[in-house]
Amino acid sequence: MATSSERTPPPFPETEDMDVDTEIEDLESNESEYTLEDGIGPETDANNVPDDIFSGSPTGNVSNPIMDSVIKSDTDAINELDEQPFDTAPKEEPNEAPDNNSFWTPLGTDVSKPEDGGKNPLMDPGESDMCTPDQSSAEDFLSESVAKPLAEWELETDSDPTNELTREAENDLIGEPVSDCEDIPVVDISHESVSVVSEPLFKEPLSEVTEPPVCDDDVSELLSEPVSVVSEPLFKEPLSDVTEPPVCDDDFSELLSEPVSDCEDIPVVDVISHESVSVVSEPLFKEPLSDVTEPPVCDDFSELLSEPVSVVSEPLFKEPLSDVTEPPVCDDDFSELLSEPASDCKDIPVVDVIHESVSVDSVIKSDTDAINELDEQPIDTAPKEEPNKAPDNNSFWTPLSTDVTEPPVCDDFSELLSEPVSVVSEPLFKEPLSDVTEPPVCDDDFSELLSEPASKQHKALFSDPPDDIFSEMLNCKDKQQSSVFSAASVDMLCLEAENAPITGPLSDDTKHPPSECVMRPTSPAANPDSSSDSRPRDEEEEQDIFAEATVELSLDSPAIARKRVEPSRLLTPASSTSASSNISKQQPKMLEELEEEDKFELNVSVTNPEKVGEGMNAYMAYRVSTQTTLPMFKRKAFEVRRRFSDFLGMYEKLSEKLSQNGYIVPPPPEKSFLGMTKMKVGKEDPSSVEFVEKRRAALERFLQKVLCHPTLLQDPDVREFLEREELPRAVNTQTFSGAGFLKIINRATEAVSKMTIKMNESDVWFEEKLQEVEGEDQQLRKLHAMVDSLVNHRKDLSAHTAMFAKSIGMLGSSEDNTALSRALCQLAEVEDKIEQLHQEQAGNDFFIFAELLADYIRLLGAVRGCFDQRMKMWQRWQEAQNMLQKKREVEAKLLWANKPEKLQLAKDEITEWEAKVTQYERDFERISATVRKEVIRFEKEKAKDFKKQTLKYLQVLVNSQQQLIKYWEAFLPEAKAIA
């Protein structure tokens, strides 16, 4: 193995690589030890395999890297496998970042570079775990690795891998790599110690996994993908938890609940079978774990979980991997890729596990590492998740280990899974020992099985939370799931004692200063780690990682939301198994139920407009009172005072976060300079009163619409708006502020760019919908104008009736026939009442009918905004494709010109751009899915609203006509009395 390890450096002769190596040296030293231990025949095989995989790349370099990677992979394998997740995770983030390389790099890195990158990362975790002595160094590593991040890593890795990988990869982004991976892994497995093979597989999967995350705009993708990826599970879970909980769409909750059940069932069976096989089961578990982990991640809330779970179950039983992977794939692109990788991974891991356990020291070491990793992994994973986004490669690798551990965690629900895990852990880890087992156990908190092998301490800590979460989730099924989640997370975090609402759940955040909503979710994973006493060291490292990770995550957070949506849809279709089909069927029902229930649980009203202050600084404050049974709120009823700009501020925050992800954020009422000025001047004339009432009603409707949206409801800003006593003054909402002008300018440029973009729509649905929306917008505007004129005419009628009543009253007083005079005076009274009636009706016309239309005109604007966002994503993707094309041309020219130095650079760039293209494509698909879901939801809401309002309007008309009848009937005798 030593030789192999040595070899590795050579493959990376390039300067960049060298640097990395030097930096890594320390790590390598450590690694070398491991590597030696790991050293297994498989390396050669692995090398071969990688070659095959990368066969496309004829260069010898490729082979070397592979070899190295393989070798290292063995040592690292454990590390890698464990770590892989980390890498993947980091890569994911990188992916998100502009680094295109990251995509490929993952593959390359995984396969070839595992040595460098893998080593470091692996080493770090391994060191920290394994070699306590190195902790400090490990920390350094981590920090360095993190700091240097992906970029270096990627670059280096890319260079080597790129050759190999790029070619294959070039053609097909994910799909090919995956296939390659699969092939290799399989071969490896068959040949020798699976560990090597597994590594590649994992690597690939990881890379794939990582990619998906990358693709996903941010968190969402990462989460979903990670989920899909086995290795990443840990990350996914944390991420998912973090991200998803907040995001938690109602739908998910349902999904989760169902899926979970399915998963459980399946897993159990699998587990049993697996257990018998023990060795086999392990691999399965690993995979399942990954799957499991994924599910949790995705779903904290529901859909992800459900899907992943189902997937997991399937994979276990059938070909768990493929199934599992596919579900995760949920994202369209990912699904295929993932599925393949997953299968590969599964196969490999299983084999590896078996082999390893049986054979080599390296395996043992790997186990030990694995243990370390596993132990660490959880910790790491949590951090890693964040790290993933962050440059930390280490974190990635750890994930693999974490994956194993994670699965248990993920599976809180599925004891079966946990059991399998435990089983696996035992066989695999047997040698690796308690350490290994323990970590997994820790993860499994829930899983009793795991707990057995693993340290019970962990169990205690984790077990509670997971159980709670699951139970709650299952029970609740409501959209509240998110809340449940948060609650659960809170419980889990309790140690850390964070109050964070949804996002808060993640203990990590609390621990780590950089607590962002997104970040928090990830933290949960970390928490377990932290909770586990055995990992104090790791924790320290983790913290650093976390800090960085958190920052990155926060940026990504918005993406998470999207992913959730997509996964849910994708997953359902993806799951071919009966279980999945069941789930999918059940889902809609569940969703509907959830939505229905939702209605009761939150009532918000905007009342009591009150003028605060005097002169031009005066403003209207409204009382916002909320009654709710939602557990996510601390109290059942509460009220706060808010001014108009607070509403605007909240909207701005929401729209910044969610609009670009394709969500439809209901727009608030427009500003009215005239109305405000009138109010400020203090005129208590009717028009000013009318203005305030109009605005009050509009704000109420706005708020209700926001709260009606499951995703928006979960947003911390919304809850802050509802609950927090004092809200910081909203800035940048003023019309004449600099921000206001900026907004105007932005809007103008967007309008221009919109006109210049020509999108050839691939999806007919969107094309039709957009046309529909535009047509509807026009119709609504016209209708609004009509109803407006109805309101005005009715007001005229009311005014004229009043005048007539007065006039006829005068006539009556002039009339010399007493009976006629009396009748005329009566008529005047009747007309007076009718005037009131008309006035009320005009008000109803306005508030019930016209304002409904006005609201939907604004909402349609938001819907169109979603389509625009989607188009932007598409444009970005297209541009990246064009860029890639150009880069390839450049490469071809260089090849022709035979300029190897530049060629490498060009290849790097191609890898980078390929990654970008993949990412952007996924971004685009994600936003497409979100937009689609949002539009469907919008239409449903619209239909509901219109039905409700028209009925209300008709009822009002009936009432007014009935009044009319009463008035005239009272008048009739008077008329008859005229003699």
Add this chain to the structure above:
Amino acid sequence: MTSSRENDKEKLRSVSVDLNNDSSLLIDIPDALCERDKVKFTVHTKTTLSSFQKPDFSVSRQHEDFIWLHDTLVETEDYAGLIIPPAPPKPDFESPREKMHKLGDGEATMTKEEYTKMKQELEAEYLAVFKKTVQVHEVFLQRLSSHPVFSKDRNFQIFLEYDQDLSVRRKNAKEMFGGFFKNMVKTADEVIISGIKEVDDFFEQEKTFLLDYYSKIKDSTAKAEKMTRSHKNVADDYIHVSATLNSMCAEDNTALKVHLEKFADLLEKLRKVEGRVASDQELKLTELLRYYMRDIQAAKDLLYRRARALANYENSNKALDKARLKSKDIAQAEEHQQQCLQKFDKLSESCKKELTSFKGRRVVAFRKNLIEMAELEIKHAKNSVSLLQGCIDMLNSN
């Protein structure tokens, strides 16, 4: 629109003038032909009076002929003591025509369906105006025929019987100016003679009442007109809303489609009801007020004539006094004074009778119209309620 026949036997006697049902002379206008600006009314007469050559005959008359008839009546000295029925207003198809033009201009902004509906609505409005015009002409003739004195008027009989074109000259510019001048003189004269002390309390009272009442009813008429017009606008808005909703439905394929379609249908029905309400108000209330506004004007004219006669009598008294003073032409002056007195007395007498009957007629007409209006309002409101309720039930059941 150039030619439209109105052939409605069951015309609503919107302006009920409480015609005594003297079957000796029955007049109606069963038909009218509109040619450009000219409207030709077919005046159909059924009579048992021997003064007519045939018991049943029809002639074609134009609006100008009616005016001529009215003018001759006004100028007839013998009728000075009578309230001359107000001449029918000139047919005014301008407003619906104008609207039609506007509609044509706005055709591009409307859906075809909406346009058709609006056109129908305008045609209906045009028809209503047409009917109303025919009706006021008919009422004018009926009032003459039901009046014991006017029914025997020679000019009136010629108007009814002469089967050739009356070829009434249109007033030329001089005459138009003369008429205007006469009006001025009359107004000035009214002011002058208003200074004359009234000898009879009844007339004094009646005068103040009519003056006051006239201004009030004029105001009410204007207000009622505005009210009914805005009511029509509301009804028209229903058309637009309904049409727009319908075109929305056409593009909508969701479950909302059915819902909105029903809603649009309902609005369409509602606008018909609402349109009826508006036109019934117009017919029962506005037209009533408008007619009595003119009738009161006629009564005022009567009072003026009486006041003129009174002034003449006063003058003749003064002249007699002067003559006596000068002892010159006493007999002539006396005779003149006697004539004036006689004339005045006669005028006063018939004036009193006319005014009293006018008062009764007015009250009856008001009563009738108010009752009818209230009943129609109730009917329409009930109609709306049942429409609305039906729609609500239907929507709820969906």
